[in-house]
Amino acid sequence: MKKVIYDQYGDINVLTLADVPVPTLDKNTLLVRVKAASINPLDWKIWHGDMKIMTGFSFPRSVGIDFAGIVEEVGSNIHNFSKGDEVLGIADIFKGGALAEYVVVKEEAITHKPATISFEQAAALPVxxxxxxxxxxxxxxxxxxxxxxxxxxxxxxxxxxxxxxxxxxxxxxxxxxxxxxxxxxxxxxxxxxxxxxxxxxxxxxxxxxxxxxxxxxxxxxxxxxxxxxxxxxxxxxxxxxxxxxxxxxxxxxxxxxxLNLSPSQAYLKQIADYAADGLTIVVSATYPIDAFKQAYTEAAKGGVLGKAVITIP
CATH class of the missing domain: 3.40.50.720 (NAD(P)-binding Rossmann-like Domain)
Structure with missing residues (x-):
């Protein structure tokens, strides 16, 4: 599968789109096929190395925090989600991993996506x-x-x-x-x-x-x-x-x-309910995953209304 990773801290040129194995899940996790992932300023703060005290020095590292997609497989202890469910969620803030074709997450890191919003809009919501x-x-x-x-x-x-x-x-x-x-x-x-x-x-x-x-x-x-x-x-x-x-x-x-974000499923459910109730979600730019460097370069310049989102076929 395609996944954006990096082997050292630095500028945007440390990022690469690599072919890596699809991650495996255990009985307490789910495999989600990612349809869209949104861009956050925290992404480049992390890969620049500005938050080393929180992120550590192990490599390779992954990129991307919030995402929307379709449940591909569930662990045996998962009972509130099934294969085919459309979901939105947050990957580990300091480990990333959402900017990939697949991501493995715990049940409490996701909630069901409202049917009334697109995957791009859903990916723009969690963080x-x-x-x-x-x-x-x-x-x-x-x-x-x-x-x-x-x-x-x-x-x-x-x-x-x-x-x-x-x-x-x-x-x-x-x-x-x-x-x-x-x-x-x-x-x-x-x-x-x-x-x-x-x-x-x-x-x-x-x-x-x-x-x-x-x-x-x-x-x-x-x-x-x-x-x-x-x-x-x-x-x-x-x-x-x-x-x-x-x-x-x-x-x-x-x-x-x-603000030191502490994600919770309760917050995810609440924002999903707001979205179902007509909350306006602003996505002003979308990019294919192959154009991830262009996406981050343009987002880092500022001035984006709402969110920029990377789509994954």
Whole structure:
């Protein structure tokens, strides 16, 4: 089968599309034929070697976290899924493996795909959907009427977070580039700020929750427009950032949180239910697996609305 792997940390040129054996499963796992896998910034953070303390130094390593596909085979202890089921799920975050024709996963790493969405849309959901749910479940619980600022509101997590915040009755201010204005409005944002023309720090408004999905709005700036008791959340964790966040929160009511995604089947089921209930899933670019380098190169430049997805025949 085809699978994207690498034998050392480095730039995109360390990645190769290799022919490897189809993985074998045991009694507690399933074999899924992957139809689509989505691109996440964490992918290149890992293969660049930025997270060696978490990923280690064993090679070869695999690429790809979230996927959608069809169950090909089930272990003898699996009772909630059968061959032929359409599913979406998350591979091990730090080991990857979803960018392949087949992936072996545990039962708790997948859920059934809603019939109303495509494999491409389903592959775009697991990481960003679980992230958005975890943020509002653990880091920044919302109440109706709260003021929420989302920097990067038309990116992968942003498009989902904006919709979930609105579902919970929050007032959403979306910070986007000019190409994202129409989409931010379509997703129901109450206020849309084009960062190319307006500086959100010059607004007099203060916020209960600030979500920085673009990773270009550091806490020391965001603090200026946070309410006395409020929460700032950023993504792409690092050991330094996690420690710094913990120490800061001991002494301030303006909390600084770092998303460290802890996937769960409950989150997967919840986001799948939202999708079945009409959640908008934005996939703005698709690529065949043979064009994976082009896909990652273009995604890393930024500016992608929603998600980019790699399809596998």
């Amino acid at each position: 960003v959907g679980s992230s958005a749910i975890q943020i509002f479940d653990k880091l920044a619980p919302l109440k109706a009427g709260m003021e929420v600022l989302i920097n990067g509101a038309t990116g992968g997590i942003g498009t989902i977070a904006a919709q979930l915040a609105k579902r919970q009755g929050a007032h959403v201010t979306a910070v986007v580039g000019k190409n994202g204005i129409d989409l931010a409005n379509e997703l129901g944002s109450d206020v849309v700020i084009n960062y190319e023309q307006e500086n959100v720090l010059e607004q007099e408004k203060q916020y209960d929750v600030i979500l920085d999905f673009a990773n270009k709005f550091p806490f020391d700036k965001a603090e200026e427009i946070m309410k006395p008791e409020s929460v700032y959340v950023s993504t792409l964790p690092s050991p330094t950032a996690l420690v710094s966040s913990f120490v800061h929160d001991l002494f301030s009511k303006k909390k600084r949180e770092i």
